[in-house]
Amino acid sequence: MEHQQLIPHLFRTEYRKIIAVLCKMFGLEHIAIAEDIVSETFLLAAETWGLKGLPKNPTAWLYTVSKNKALDYLRRDTLFQTKIAPELNHTDEGHPETDIDLSNQNIIDSQLQMLFAICHPSISNEAQIGLALNILCGFGAEEIADAFLTSKETIYKRLTRAKEKLRSEKIKIELPPPGDIESRLETVLSTLYLLFSEGYYSASQNTVLRKDLCIEAMRLMVMLTDHPLTCTPSGYALLSLMCFHASRFEARTNQDGEIILYEDQDTSLWDKDLIAQGVDFLNRSAGGKQVTRYHLEAAIAYWHTLKEDTHEKWENILQLYNRLLQMEYSPIAALNRTYALSKANGKEEAIVEAEKLNLDANHFYHSLLANLYEDINPEKELDHLQRAWTLARNTNDKSLLAKKISSAIGRK
Amino acid sequence: MKEFLFVFRRSVESNDPPQSPEQLQAMMKPWQDWMGSIAAQNKLSSSGNRLTNEGKVVKPNKVITDGPYVDIKEAIGGYIIVKANTLDEATSLADGCPILQVGGTVEVRMIVPMEDNN
Numbered sequence: 001m002e003h004q005q006l007i008p009h010l011f012r013t014e015y016r017k018i019i020a021v022l023c024k025m026f027g028l029e030h031i032a033i034a035e036d037i038v039s040e041t042f043l044l045a046a047e048t049w050g051l052k053g054l055p056k057n058p059t060a061w062l063y064t065v066s067k068n069k070a071l072d073y074l075r076r077d078t079l080f081q082t083k084i085a086p087e088l089n090h091t092d093e094g095h096p097e098t099d100i101d102l103s104n105q106n107i108i109d110s111q112l113q114m115l116f117a118i119c120h121p122s123i124s125n126e127a128q129i130g131l132a133l134n135i136l137c138g139f140g141a142e143e144i145a146d147a148f149l150t151s152k153e154t155i156y157k158r159l160t161r162a163k164e165k166l167r168s169e170k171i172k173i174e175l176p177p178p179g180d181i182e183s184r185l186e187t188v189l190s191t192l193y194l195l196f197s198e199g200y201y202s203a204s205q206n207t208v209l210r211k212d213l214c215i216e217a218m219r220l221m222v223m224l225t226d227h228p229l230t231c232t233p234s235g236y237a238l239l240s241l242m243c244f245h246a247s248r249f250e251a252r253t254n255q256d257g258e259i260i261l262y263e264d265q266d267t268s269l270w271d272k273d274l275i276a277q278g279v280d281f282l283n284r285s286a287g288g289k290q291v292t293r294y295h296l297e298a299a300i301a302y303w304h305t306l307k308e309d310t311h312e313k314w315e316n317i318l319q320l321y322n323r324l325l326q327m328e329y330s331p332i333a334a335l336n337r338t339y340a341l342s343k344a345n346g347k348e349e350a351i352v353e354a355e356k357l358n359l360d361a362n363h364f365y366h367s368l369l370a371n372l373y374e375d376i377n378p379e380k381e382l383d384h385l386q387r388a389w390t391l392a393r394n395t396n397d398k399s400l401l402a403k404k405i406s407s408a409i410g411r412k
Numbered sequence: 413m414k415e416f417l418f419v420f421r422r423s424v425e426s427n428d429p430p431q432s433p434e435q436l437q438a439m440m441k442p443w444q445d446w447m448g449s450i451a452a453q454n455k456l457s458s459s460g461n462r463l464t465n466e467g468k469v470v471k472p473n474k475v476i477t478d479g480p481y482v483d484i485k486e487a488i489g490g491y492i493i494v495k496a497n498t499l500d501e502a503t504s505l506a507d508g509c510p511i512l513q514v515g516g517t518v519e520v521r522m523i524v525p526m527e528d529n530n
Contacts, residue, residue: 318445
């Protein structure tokens with residue numbers, strides 16, 4: 001790989017590792033120092049690798065340079081002498097050299113601790129996702145803005161505010177005490193779920209970036225479930241859910257980034273390995289006493305990996321949605337339950353149930369009703385398609401609905 | 413939105429425990445479908461609890477009797493709490509409750525809102 005491609009690649013894989021280790025050492029309140037040091041290291045790489053050629057081991061080069069820069073900084077910085085050094089309880093007096101540990105184990109530990117720090121209950125969800133992408137995944141403000149369909153400035157401000165919050169709340173980079181891990185894990189899991197969903201359901205046309213978001217969420221989930229202290233049945237369930245969803249990544253969009261609906265997907269594009277991994281994680285998730293929403297959602301996603309329309313499949317999905325809704329209501333679960341009902345018990349019954357949902361302002365609601373009225377009442381089908389089109393916001397949904405409207409008119 | 417308690421009553425004799433997991437599942441399905449339907453309307457406040465047949469009734473003067481059903485043929489089998497705007501709306505949610513299929517009843521009662529408790 002030429003250095004022009006290698007540096008962005010290494011930036012993605014190594015930036016976050018060095019940041020986590022340096023932040024762990026300096027404390028989250030000095031995150032800007034860590035960011036400066038790592039950025040300078042990559043800048044130096046960009047300048048010198050082109051002129052002098054690639055070092056033998058580029059990753060080791062990055063570690064050594066950032067380590068040296070950190071040590072230089074520590075040596076000359078008075079802030080360190082007066083403020084940080086006394087707080088570094090694990091330091092040998094005057095020899096901070098021994099403390100910059102870029103070993104694999106310390107990188108993983110630091111990243112895991114950083115994950116808990118970022119997913120602190122005092123930080124808003126939106127900020128947690130931004131911070132996770134920025135600090136733990138090495139995404140720049142521009143990429144995050146692209147994924148969230150917002151401006152770079154907005155994201156930059158959001159990140160700055162969130163980092164300020166980390167500082168003012170004096171959040172430490174450490175695993176919570178064993179008794180608190182379970183409750184703190186809830187926030188971590190829900191943030192990683194949101195991060196995954198952001199990639200999976202984002203309206204951004206940038207499919208490569210969206211896939212990256214999903215992969216990053218899964219990477220962090222694997223890190224969590226690999227660690228004995230943070231590995232829980234609900235974590236396995238969430239990871240299983242992610243595998244099942246991600247298995248359809250290649251099949252669910254066409255070359256133009258347009259969504260291909262589940263029933264129209266080419267199943268030969270479904271990733272069989274990811275499905276097998278999902279099944280494995282789902283089995284491991286059965287260890288606990290508790291059934292969480294992740295268990296139910298993973299089981300629903302499992303049934304969706306079987307393409308064949310059987311009564312058994314839809315009856316199982318219906319029952320899982322029944323339980324999920326009793327646990328936690330959401331409009332999308334209500335709509336999906338009604339769809340499963342139509343598949344299990346027929347469209348007439350589902351229409352009666354759908355009319356009770358009271359989701360008139362939701363475009364998916366009208367899409368569902370249009371689907372249910374197809375073949376039963378073409379007038380109503382068209383009416384609901386048009387209402388869905390009026391309510392839909394993003395271009396993907398609009399164009400999909402426009403196609404359905406013209407085909408519905410053609411059939412009349 | 414107000415909250416309403418649904419109390420399920422059924423005759424004691426018909427309340428046989430299920431004999432097998434399949435039987436249990438067959439008994440549970442109509443309940444799950446009915447409660448899932450209420451939950452899908454975002455009108456389920458609490459999925460409540462089922463009650464077993466055993467019980468005691470404590471009366472004044474240290475009189476304790478076996479079972480909640482000494483004087484009546486019907487016993488309370490469970491309860492849920494739903495959300496609705498009016499008693500009529502809540503009552504219509506009770507439509508299709510599986511207890512009605514086995515000759516039981518649903519008693520619908522409005523819960524006094526917290527702020528009106530005093």
